[in-house]
Amino acid sequence: TQLLEQSPQFLSIQEGENLTVYCNSSSVFSSLQWYRQEPGEGPVLLVTVVTGGEVKKLKRLTFQFGDARKDSSLHITAAQPGDTGLYLCAGELDSNYQLIWGAGTKLIIKP
Amino acid sequence: GAGVSQSPRYKVAKRGQDVALRCDPISGHVSLFWYQQALGQGPEFLTYFQNEAQLDKSGLPSDRFFAERPEGSVSTLKIQRTQQEDSAVYLCASSSTLSYNEQFFGPGTRLTVL
Numbered sequence: 468t469q470l471l472e473q474s475p476q477f478l479s480i481q482e483g484e485n486l487t488v489y490c491n492s493s494s495v496f497s498s499l500q501w502y503r504q505e506p507g508e509g510p511v512l513l514v515t516v517v518t519g520g521e522v523k524k525l526k527r528l529t530f531q532f533g534d535a536r537k538d539s540s541l542h543i544t545a546a547q548p549g550d551t552g553l554y555l556c557a558g559e560l561d562s563n564y565q566l567i568w569g570a571g572t573k574l575i576i577k578p
Numbered sequence: 579g580a581g582v583s584q585s586p587r588y589k590v591a592k593r594g595q596d597v598a599l600r601c602d603p604i605s606g607h608v609s610l611f612w613y614q615q616a617l618g619q620g621p622e623f624l625t626y627f628q629n630e631a632q633l634d635k636s637g638l639p640s641d642r643f644f645a646e647r648p649e650g651s652v653s654t655l656k657i658q659r660t661q662q663e664d665s666a667v668y669l670c671a672s673s674s675t676l677s678y679n680e681q682f683f684g685p686g687t688r689l690t691v692l
Binding site for chain 1: 618
């Protein structure tokens with residue numbers, strides 16, 4: 468069974484703090500995606516990482532794909548209340564249309 | 579359309595009723611996925627279409643669940659004889675390419691079975 472474990476499951480921090488969310492698996496992924504979901508809406512794609520060791524930045528968000536393509540992290544610098552939401556990682560296995568989804572990290576940024 | 583749309587946004591059904599949930603994917607998107615999502619959890623795969631062909635229905639929880647996409651665009655997820663455990667948000671996603679499988683989601687339909 469392929470699993471994608473996210474940690475922490477829940478995180479509540481003050482505005483201005485930094486945080487990191489992790490996504491780990493024993494499986495090797497051809498790509499890994501990060502989504503953010505707000506209440507009452509569907510997930511929205513933030514980034515796709517493809518190459519082992521790859522780092523992508525999206526404003527205050529930094530995404531990293533592990534060298535072995537089994538894990539990924541999302542780091543947010545100086546978190547803002549607008550960053551509040553459910554963060555989901557999803558991995559794509561070779562030659563497979565299905566995404567393997569993590570259970571999500573619920574992030575709350577308090578003003 | 580500009581994005582994936584789903585209707586209805588909310589559905590309340592009495593136990594035993596049949597429901598039909600609609601998904602309008604992004605025009606031209608070949609792949610269409612249905613997911614079930616519990617509150618605060620990640621999406622759980624239900625079924626996958628490539629154009630009009632249902633290539634994978636392994637995630638459908640029972641034979642009460644049925645999905646179709648007859649013309650390769652709009653899709654309908656039907657649940658017969660609804661049960662309380664069917665209460666969840668049902669998400670539809672479409673994708674234009676199998677490469678990286680980047681999915682675009684609709685807002686979901688929240689189904690509540692009383």
